[in-house]
Amino acid sequence: MENRECLECKEPVKGRVDKKFCSDYCRNSYNNRVNKDSKNLIRNINNRLRKNYKILCNLNVSGKTKVTRTKLYDKGFDFQFFTSIYKTKTGNTYFYIYDEGYLALDNEMFLLIKRGS
DSSP states (O other): OOOOBOTTTOOBOOSSTTOOOSSHHHHHHHHHHHTHHHHHHHHHHHHHHHHHHHHHHHHOSSSEEEEEHHHHHHHTOOTTOOSEEEEOTTSOEEEEETTEEEEEOSTTEEEEEETTO
């Protein structure tokens, strides 16, 4: 019988032939370490989306509001992060963060809308 060692702590592994870790703790530690970079990227993007969503919700309490680009920037809004784009038949492009959206208007103004409103 072959001696196998845990991929995380190098302790002997007992049990099934295909078992790679000595405990759940070692399995979780190993996977967290291996996937750290991709998880950090996803976490940072989700945090950015969450912040943008919160800004739109706070500024758009009525379901349809006009605000300036400066006001969005001052609150920390990042225009690079959104979840979907909707183009109308008339050529308008709405950017959405889940159900909260915005449309660029003239003179650095934005129309904030809530999908379903």
